[in-house]
Amino acid sequence: MVTPEVIRLDVAKIDALMEAFEAKYLHFLDIGKDDFDERDRGALAFYAIRDLLKKMEADAEELCGHMEVCDAIMAADKVRKGERKK
DSSP: OOOHHHHHHHHHHHHHHHHHHIIIIIHHHHHHOSOHHHHHHHHHHHHHHHHHHHHHHHHHHHHHHHHHHHHHHHHHHHHHHHHHHO
């Protein structure tokens, strides 16, 4: 089942891969290319992906909070309905 926790874990894994990629690949972009436009596009694409991942992580966190509130409301409703039947 997909939950905000699963999404957060996947985003964290991708973030770790992005950090490793940044440490290795972007270093080579800086030292190996004379075409500055191409180098800058590659670096900007990398950081755009990273920014999207951070947004997804924040969205999953917000969703988790909303789900906790909904779960609490549903639990209170079940208790209330159970009290009415007695």
